[in-house]
Amino acid sequence: MRLVILDDYDLASEWAAKYIRNRIVQFKPSADRFFTLGLPTGSTPYGCYQKLIEYYRHGDISFKYVKTFNMDEYVGLPRAHPESYHSYMWNNFFKHIDIDPANAHILDGNAQNLEEECQAYEQKIAEAGGIELFVGGIGPDGHIAFNEPGSSLVSRTRVKTLAKDTIVANARFFGNDLSKVPTMALTVGVGTVMDAKEVMILITGAHKAFALYKAIEEGVNHMWTVSAFQQHPRTIFVCDEDATLELRVKTVKYFKGLMHVHNKLVDPVLSIKDQ
Amino acid sequence: MPSNKSVSDAPITQFINCRILRDNELQREDLWVREGRILDPEKLFFDEQGYADKRVDCGGSIIAPGFIDVQINGGYGIDFSQASEDVSDGVSFVAKKILEHGVTSFCPTLVTSPPEVYHKVLPQVKVHDGGPHGAGVLGFHLEGPFISAEKKGAHPEKYLRTFKSGGLEHLMEVYGSLDDVAIVTLAPELPGSQSVVRELSQRGITVSLGEHRVLLLVSESVSVQPGRFHALSNPSVSAVVQFHHRDPGIVGLLTSDRIPAGRAVYYGMIADGIHTNPAALRIAHRAHPSGLVLVTDAITAMGLPPGRHTLGQQVIEIQGLHAYVAGTKTLSGSIATMDMCVRHFKQASGCSVQEALEAASLHPAQLLGISPKKGKLDYGSDADLVLLDEGLNVKATYISGEEVWRKGQ
Numbered sequence: 001m002r003l004v005i006l007d008d009y010d011l012a013s014e015w016a017a018k019y020i021r022n023r024i025v026q027f028k029p030s031a032d033r034f035f036t037l038g039l040p041t042g043s044t045p046y047g048c049y050q051k052l053i054e055y056y057r058h059g060d061i062s063f064k065y066v067k068t069f070n071m072d073e074y075v076g077l078p079r080a081h082p083e084s085y086h087s088y089m090w091n092n093f094f095k096h097i098d099i100d101p102a103n104a105h106i107l108d109g110n111a112q113n114l115e116e117e118c119q120a121y122e123q124k125i126a127e128a129g130g131i132e133l134f135v136g137g138i139g140p141d142g143h144i145a146f147n148e149p150g151s152s153l154v155s156r157t158r159v160k161t162l163a164k165d166t167i168v169a170n171a172r173f174f175g176n177d178l179s180k181v182p183t184m185a186l187t188v189g190v191g192t193v194m195d196a197k198e199v200m201i202l203i204t205g206a207h208k209a210f211a212l213y214k215a216i217e218e219g220v221n222h223m224w225t226v227s228a229f230q231q232h233p234r235t236i237f238v239c240d241e242d243a244t245l246e247l248r249v250k251t252v253k254y255f256k257g258l259m260h261v262h263n264k265l266v267d268p269v270l271s272i273k274d275q
Numbered sequence: 276m277p278s279n280k281s282v283s284d285a286p287i288t289q290f291i292n293c294r295i296l297r298d299n300e301l302q303r304e305d306l307w308v309r310e311g312r313i314l315d316p317e318k319l320f321f322d323e324q325g326y327a328d329k330r331v332d333c334g335g336s337i338i339a340p341g342f343i344d345v346q347i348n349g350g351y352g353i354d355f356s357q358a359s360e361d362v363s364d365g366v367s368f369v370a371k372k373i374l375e376h377g378v379t380s381f382c383p384t385l386v387t388s389p390p391e392v393y394h395k396v397l398p399q400v401k402v403h404d405g406g407p408h409g410a411g412v413l414g415f416h417l418e419g420p421f422i423s424a425e426k427k428g429a430h431p432e433k434y435l436r437t438f439k440s441g442g443l444e445h446l447m448e449v450y451g452s453l454d455d456v457a458i459v460t461l462a463p464e465l466p467g468s469q470s471v472v473r474e475l476s477q478r479g480i481t482v483s484l485g486e487h488r489v490l491l492l493v494s495e496s497v498s499v500q501p502g503r504f505h506a507l508s509n510p511s512v513s514a515v516v517q518f519h520h521r522d523p524g525i526v527g528l529l530t531s532d533r534i535p536a537g538r539a540v541y542y543g544m545i546a547d548g549i550h551t552n553p554a555a556l557r558i559a560h561r562a563h564p565s566g567l568v569l570v571t572d573a574i575t576a577m578g579l580p581p582g583r584h585t586l587g588q589q590v591i592e593i594q595g596l597h598a599y600v601a602g603t604k605t606l607s608g609s610i611a612t613m614d615m616c617v618r619h620f621k622q623a624s625g626c627s628v629q630e631a632l633e634a635a636s637l638h639p640a641q642l643l644g645i646s647p648k649k650g651k652l653d654y655g656s657d658a659d660l661v662l663l664d665e666g667l668n669v670k671a672t673y674i675s676g677e678e679v680w681r682k683g684q
Contacts, residue, residue: 079321090317095305101324 001216001229002236003255004262005244009204012240013047016135016202018266019236020052021061023133023198025270029065034103036067036125038134038193040145041088044202045137053096060271063099067128069121070106071136071145071193074182075159077109083173084109107157107186118157118186125192134196138203141165142211142224146187149223155189190228198234201226206242213246282323285310288676289327293662296339296632297652306338308658311675315654333662336670339632340650341379341659342613343639345458346416346543346570348384350577354587355383358392362399370409372578374680376612377635377661377669380411380649382457384572387419387434394451402455405659405674413643414457417450418483421461421468438467443474457643458483481643483543541642543570544634546620547596547611553623560624568642569616569635574598574608618667631667 006012029035055061073085111117148163167181174180203212215226229235244252290306307314319325349355353365366383405411420436439445460483472482575586576598584591590601598610621631640650647653658676672680
């Protein structure tokens with residue numbers, strides 16, 4: 001893996017956004033060849049989305065030939081609810097960029113048949129040629145998407161019941177009322193994300209430090225599902241200092257020492273204006 | 276590319292680079308319009324996979340709901356209370372001109388007149404939508420003749436009336452028809468008024484109290500009537516707010532705890548800097564900000580250039596924002612335009628941009644019971660818009676999403 005450590009949240013967000021930008025620009029997407037991007041929600045990727053919007057506004061990047069697949073969505077929450085992941089993606093990303101609505105895919109938590117919805121989603125990903133880059137986050141319990149502790153590490157898109165930790169973590173978005181937090185969600189599986197050509201996990205904040213430790217310094221374990229990516233050929237973990245607080249000093253020093261290599265991935269930062 | 280047409284073929288316009296008045300604040304959001312109404316872009320994106328056909332760059336302008344003037348007696352040489360053969364032309368002429376002031380809907384107002392005038396004028400103008408031809412007519416505002424002689428102001432005394440027995444029938448005799456009437460101003464202390472108020476309200480007509488000195492006395496009975504009440508400030512009385520600790524007058528009504536839940540009191544104010552004392556504006560705004568409705572109460576001379584003009588029986592002299600009876604210092608009425616009133620109100624009361632704009636759009640719409648269709652930029656509201664610069668000067672006016680006036684053209 002690559003462990004990219006930046007000083008703070010803003011720098012980590014910027015590094016991640018630059019990396020995504022470079023990958024898309026280098027790929028030279030076109031009508032015959034879309035760039036497929038997997039996307040997360042939550043407070044961690046917010047800064048990264050802001051930067052991507054900025055790059056779009058400056059004309060350095062376009063999402064016209066980008067297809068996106070979000071990781072998850074709550075079950076039973078009305079789509080127009082301000083806390084639905086559809087609302088999050090519209091307000092924090094889609095409404096600010098030039099993506100074709102037909103290419104923005106999010107699981108429908110209000111589908112008549114949830115299993116069919118999940119299968120159809122896997123199908124859409126396959127039809128799009130697989131995911132080029134899957135961006136994700138990590139939960140305090142080490143989950144990726146809603147693959148809660150105990151999820152199969154080869155799982156596919158399916159319905160999951162949320163763990164207590166996750167519900168508690170999400171309560172702040174529902175007025176701190178645990179009873180208002182949805183209890184089920186549709187999520188891509190660990191296996192689904194593992195199928196992507198490349199995976200980038202964003203991890204910021206001290207409250208995620210222990211999960212990061214479990215994910216990269218301990219063994220592959222279905223209780224800490226992000227650990228599955230130890231077996232992926234191309235994973236990048238982008239963190240801030242605070243997220244590394246539970247790691248060994250040796251690990252942190254090693255990867256910090258590699259920053260000059262990591263930074264070649266984002267410097268120079270590319271633009272479609274130069275193409 | 277536009278939508279997959281699952282809902283509509285109609286073109287979609289996206290106003291970008293603007294700040295819109297929504298949820299009582301100025302938000303940095305784009306405004307989407309389709310088929311003359313404000314569109315929900317999130318639904319468009321996810322349900323229809325659609326996006327805009329056309330983008331309008333607003334250059335950082337503020338977008339507010341189009342202004343609504345519920346009290347305007349004429350303008351540009353036209354007097355709505357004149358019983359002529361072509362009232363409709365006159366109303367249309369003014370309707371077109373006031374687009375320049377950001378007004379997208381209005382109530383042509385008739386001052387106290389003899390029945391012949393009402394019988395002639397009322398049938399000539401119907402409620403109708405606005406468009407490139409001019410602002411929409413929401414219905415007449417009949418100010419009088421059932422108002423009190425004590426505070427008649429500029430209304431000719433000989434035509435004032437009281438309710439004969441049979442309240443509403445008598446009213447109908449005088450007016451002839453109530454079909455296209457939106458507001459009636461009457462004096463609630465006149466005997467027989469209670470049943471009239473009730474019946475007017477049942478017909479969906481807004482009742483305006485044209486006498487404020489006895490407002491508090493009447494408010495107990497007024498407050499149990501159904502409908503919306505609009506306490507009008509008589510412009511020819513210089514002290515609008517008469518406050519005495521045993522007779523709180525208009526302030527008492529505005530802050531009355533006897534207004535039942537679900538009812539609202541609105542009060543009109545002319546913020547031209549002349550007819551309403553700035554202190555009165557501030558007091559009224561602070562006492563009851565959500566009820567303040569800006570009106571122009573504009574007279575025939577509004578919109579005419581400075582100098583002397585002969586209007587009907589009178590000669591008026593216009594100097595700046597003042598319209599005097601020629602050769603005197605007697606004011607003959609207000610000639611400020613709605614956008615001037617909005618700017619002046621903001622400056623005199625110290626209120627926010629949002630509050631100033633709402634006083635000219637949201638509150639009149641609520642007063643008439645036509646919100647949220649008018650007076651708001653909610654999804655589904657009519658796309659009647661006014662684009663303003665930082666100083667609240669009108670840059671462009673839209674009705675049903677179509678540009679009907681632009682500065683400099």
